[in-house]
Amino acid sequence: MLYLFAHISNVVNNKNEVVKMSKFIIISLLLFLLIQIPIFAQDSTQSNIVIIPFQPKGLDSMYTQTAESIFRIEYNKLSKMNIISREITLRNLPEKNCSNLECAIETGNKLNAVQVFGCNLSALGEKIIVQYYLLSLPDGKEIILDQTTSLTVEDLEMVMKRIAKSVAEYESLSRGARVGNIMLKESDKMLKRSSNKNIGLSFGYLYPQNGYDNSERSFVLDLRIEYELEAYAVGMLLGARKGFAMNVYSSYFLTKTDFCPFVGGAFGFHWVSHRIPYWLSESDKKEDGFEFTARTGIRAFRTYNFQVLLNLEYIYTFNDFDDRAILFTIGIL
Numbered sequence: 001m002l003y004l005f006a007h008i009s010n011v012v013n014n015k016n017e018v019v020k021m022s023k024f025i026i027i028s029l030l031l032f033l034l035i036q037i038p039i040f041a042q043d044s045t046q047s048n049i050v051i052i053p054f055q056p057k058g059l060d061s062m063y064t065q066t067a068e069s070i071f072r073i074e075y076n077k078l079s080k081m082n083i084i085s086r087e088i089t090l091r092n093l094p095e096k097n098c099s100n101l102e103c104a105i106e107t108g109n110k111l112n113a114v115q116v117f118g119c120n121l122s123a124l125g126e127k128i129i130v131q132y133y134l135l136s137l138p139d140g141k142e143i144i145l146d147q148t149t150s151l152t153v154e155d156l157e158m159v160m161k162r163i164a165k166s167v168a169e170y171e172s173l174s175r176g177a178r179v180g181n182i183m184l185k186e187s188d189k190m191l192k193r194s195s196n197k198n199i200g201l202s203f204g205y206l207y208p209q210n211g212y213d214n215s216e217r218s219f220v221l222d223l224r225i226e227y228e229l230e231a232y233a234v235g236m237l238l239g240a241r242k243g244f245a246m247n248v249y250s251s252y253f254l255t256k257t258d259f260c261p262f263v264g265g266a267f268g269f270h271w272v273s274h275r276i277p278y279w280l281s282e283s284d285k286k287e288d289g290f291e292f293t294a295r296t297g298i299r300a301f302r303t304y305n306f307q308v309l310l311n312l313e314y315i316y317t318f319n320d321f322d323d324r325a326i327l328f329t330i331g332i333l
Contacts, residue, residue, distance in 0.1 A: 048113040049081040050089055055099045058123035067121065067156045074164035084111055101133070105140040113137055117167060127151055130159055134167050146173050198226045198235070202309055202331020206241055211323035213275050218242045222329060230256075237266065241315075241327070243273040247291060253299070260302045266293035270317045289319035299333075307333040 051072060056064040068086075076083060092110050094103055099120060108116035119132040127149050134144040144167060150159045166173045202224065205217040212218075220242070226235025232252045239245040247268020254261045270291040293315045300308040309331045317323040 049115040052118040070160040078168035198333040200333035202329040204329030211321040245270040285320040
């Protein structure tokens with residue numbers, strides 16, 4: 001009987017301990033959630049950015065609003081920041097024409113944002129001067145302060161895309177140049193940052209892998225004439241390659257940056273110069289034949305109107321000597 005009573009007491013005590021433990025866990029969870037609520041609230045504001053309505057100076061307000069709309073869409077594509085809507089921003093502006101930094105900082109802090117962006121568009125003859133800034137809040141410290149020129153109203157679309165990239169990636173406007181987003185101002189420079197037709201020379205060495213009379217490397221010189229598009233280029237090559245070569249080639253560009261790797265191929269004709277013994281007639285072995293080429297390399301300064309070309313090729317000539325070689329050249333387009 002005493003044993004039974006002791007066992008019941010232990011069970012009751014264990015139940016009390018379980019209840020106490022459950023209460024402790026629940027209280028701990030509640031305290032943890034209470035601590036995290038301010039953190040969550042803080043995180044929700046860390047991603048907010050205020051875009052101050054663009055300010056026109058001597059420019060039609062319709063163009064300015066269109067430019068702002070383009071910027072908002074492009075920035076939203078490139079950044080993870082949460083953009084406070086234009087309507088909410090307008091309702092919280094301290095003054096109607098919020099064109100100074102003090103007004104922008106006050107608006108951003110009022111809306112609990114961590115960044116504020118502003119842009120002014122000023123007409124200068126047919127040109128449009130675009131000045132923009134990005135500030136961190138609440139202190140108003142400058143992150144980006146830059147300006148550019150839109151040569152036409154139509155060019156504002158490309159200018160806004162470039163500014164959106166600049167702001168989203170915290171870089172200067174000039175560093176965001178890519179093939180396909182060159183502004184008229186940049187392509188108007190002496191080193192024109194857009195090019196469709198290229199011509200150039202390259203030189204290097206041919207390293208035989210088979211045939212070529214088992215000779216060592218030989219000097220090569222190539223002339224290229226090509227038409228370049230955004231993603232690829234096609235052209236014709238005339239080369240002195242231990243004989244004479246002529247082929248049509250294509251290149252596919254792997255990036256749009258100034259240092260652009262590429263892959264491609266070529267097909268054409270190659271007459272290879274061989275030392276044929278005098279006792280063999282010319283009809284015994286043919287030196288010429290069609291040729292297939294696999295190629296790769298790098299183009300440097302691709303957004304300019306000159307390019308440095310590093311080219312590596314494997315060439316196979318379908319002739320009676322089974323000529324095969326690796327070829328490396330460097331040149332300028």
